[in-house]
Amino acid sequence: MPTPRRKKRDDEAIPTSRVRRAASIGKLAASAAAREGRARVATVGRSDEERNAYLSKQQLKTAEQMVDVLGTMKGAAMKVGQVLSFMDVGLVPPEHREEFQSKLAKLRDMAPNVAFKDMRRVIERDTGAKLSETFADFDETPIGAASIGQVYRARLHEKPAGWETDECAVKVQYPGIDAAVRADLQNLGIILRLAKTLAPGLDVQAVGDEIRERTEEELDYELEAANHRRMARLHRGHPFVVVPGVATELCGKHVIVTEFVSGEGFEDWKTKGQATRDRLAEIVFRFYYGGVWRDGQFSADPHPGNSILLADGRVAFFDFGLFHQISRELVDNQAQSVRLALQRDGEGLLEHLKAIRWVPESAGFTPEDAQGLAEQLVWFAIEDREEQLSQDHVARMVFEATDPRSEYWSKTRRATIPPEYLMSIRLAGMAIAVCSQLDASLNYHRIVREWLFGDEPQGELGRQESAWLAARGRA
Structure with a gap:
């Protein structure tokens, strides 16, 4: 038989x-x-x-x-x-x-073909209750896919405090994804x-190390929920940024429940007029890159799928599985490096990098080397003018920082820059990549000067954010 x-x-x-x-x-x-x-x-x-x-x-x-x-x-x-x-x-x-x-x-x-009955088991195991006990309504058709899970739309029995709706987004890990x-x-x-x-x-080694270090964190949705709550708190009342609320009591190691928001995705953004695309790019840049300078806490995964344009013009950000926090000392060290680069003070920059032990004497750096490398990494903010970036600009940035054929490789590979700083450099590159896909035209120099020199903001978004920061400081 x-x-x-x-x-x-x-x-x-x-x-x-x-x-x-x-x-x-x-x-x-x-x-x-x-x-x-x-x-x-x-x-x-x-x-x-x-x-x-x-x-x-x-x-x-x-x-x-x-x-x-x-x-x-x-x-x-x-x-x-x-x-x-x-x-x-x-x-x-x-x-x-x-x-x-x-x-x-x-x-x-893209999402794999996983039957909802298997996803239901994950939800009920994490929440400790039947689906109908936790949710008043649950749409079994996923509305989106994350790298290790799927997102569903549901409705809670009661609207949580501080939420604008009782609708929620439920992110669930795929069964077997750990293995x-x-x-x-x-x-x-x-x-x-x-x-x-x-x-x-x-840079295969750098990419590989980062993926290995961060993927384990991404598997822990309880950690992501904590990151999400922190970002929601830091952006409470923000004039153009929304971080949806989190239903903490419903989150587990494999499930995250957050406030549902709807709007237009990134592909729709690219069809907008120039002024709208410029505004959206500036919001993206301020949210991701500004978080480094303001709070030393930032989402390290600024790909376009993690943001939605709401009907009122604000942009909602979510998915904080890749999250990073750096010390105030490291923030200050970075800030001073960029200040000196923007001032084109190569000698001062080199002395600063040596003082904080990011560049050893044995590296053989000259002031011209230090300034040249810094300009390769923050080239988009060096000149006081509007820049319309392209994917070629981003490719050049990556090449100069990581490719053995680049002019500075023989020296940069001997530098002792902390891994935490490399994370923020990577973040900048990714945020800039998003802006370049929008074909946006922005004066990044002026925006960065707001954060590092305390300059008065030049545009409407800067003035709104400045007022909000002042109110946040008073609170």
Whole structure:
């Protein structure tokens, strides 16, 4: 008698074994290598123009295939895809960038096929009650996907204090995602080597270290809920930023319940007029980058899927799984470094970097080196003028900071900059990447001077925020 076939469980839509998940990535890597070999053969004897066009097309195919595989995997593999989705560091040639960005955008909404009955079990286990006891109504169709979970819309029996509605967003981890993430972390080298074939300037070691350190934190939704509450408190009453409330008593290790907000997503933002796109970019920049200077606490994951434009013009921010806090001393050290760079005081900057032991004497830095490197990292704020940034600008920033071929690499690799500072540099790059996708035109110099020099704000958003900060200080 033949052995009966075991019925496939719904939650096996997420492959959890290292072997199965490595197989998916391995097939992709093999396909990319074969395509590269065919490209070398196919371009023999062609003109430079024909060869570049052919290679560009092959590179696009490899990148798109990578998106397809990562989008079905979730876990750490999905996180790599999300990092790339809002920080295109030269993965494909400029002529294909718009097409590829459209493909990457789908990563933010892809979700595995997990039956709701399995998601229900996760919710009821964490809340300790039946779904109907916790929620007055629950829509079983997900409204969005996170890297390790899905988001549902529901309604509570009572409106929590301070909320504007009794509707809530319920983020639930996928069953089995813990094992999937651990498998991805073991396979991370394969994933990142594949990413490096598309972006030679990608600092694989730095990206890998960060993913390993932060992914474990992301798995703990209780920690994320605490981060979310902290951000909501810090932005209470803000004139153009909304951080939805948190139903603390309903949150657990695998479930987060927050106030529901609705509005337009990032793809809609890109269709707005120039003035609106400029305003939205400034809000994004002030929220993410300003948080470093104001509070030393910031969301470290500023990809476009984490914000929504509300009907009243405010922008709601959420998803604080990647959250970072730095000491006031480190904030002050960073601030002084940027002040000196903006003042073009290379000698003072070098002495400051040595004094705080970020640059040892053995690094061989000159004042010109210090100023040059600083300008590569905060180039968007150096000049007192409006800057209309592009993805090429962001790619250059990443290249100068991380690529061995860059002018400053031989010296920067000997610097002793704290990892916490690198997090804020990464944050700046990602926030700038979002602004560049909006094709926004902003005077970043003037905005940064508000924070670091106490200058009077020049624009309406700056004046609103300044008044709010003054009121917050009095409170």
